[in-house]
């Protein structure tokens with residue numbers, strides 16, 4: 001299951017970004033996942049829970065934005081979104097095309113973090 005190693009590297013890069021931001025906890029990670037990325041979404045979500053254990057991301061939510069396959073069709077002179085990944089033909093004219101514009105994405109687009117402990121009152125007055 002290579003999703004676990006993918007989840008581990010996602011968690012590592014998100015944790016680095018969180019530490020740079022001075023975060024104490026990551027609450028959400030936003031990921032763009034292309035239909036051609038070769039990653040099984042369910043397996044990735046499952047692996048994510050394992051990979052986040054003991055990190056700043058423990059208990060956080062992985063929010064996956066599914067990116068469909070987009071092909072460029074020379075005949076139609078436009079980019080067309082495929083309904084699936086079975087058939088690499090332009091859905092408009094039926095010609096096969098191998099120019100993939102989108103669908104291979106596997107990237108973190110953002111993280112949501114907690115910088116301070118919002119559950120406890122902030123110290124006021126002289127410190």
Ligand SMILES: [Zn+2]
Pocket residue numbers: 073074075076077090091092093094095
């Ligand atoms: Zn076409």
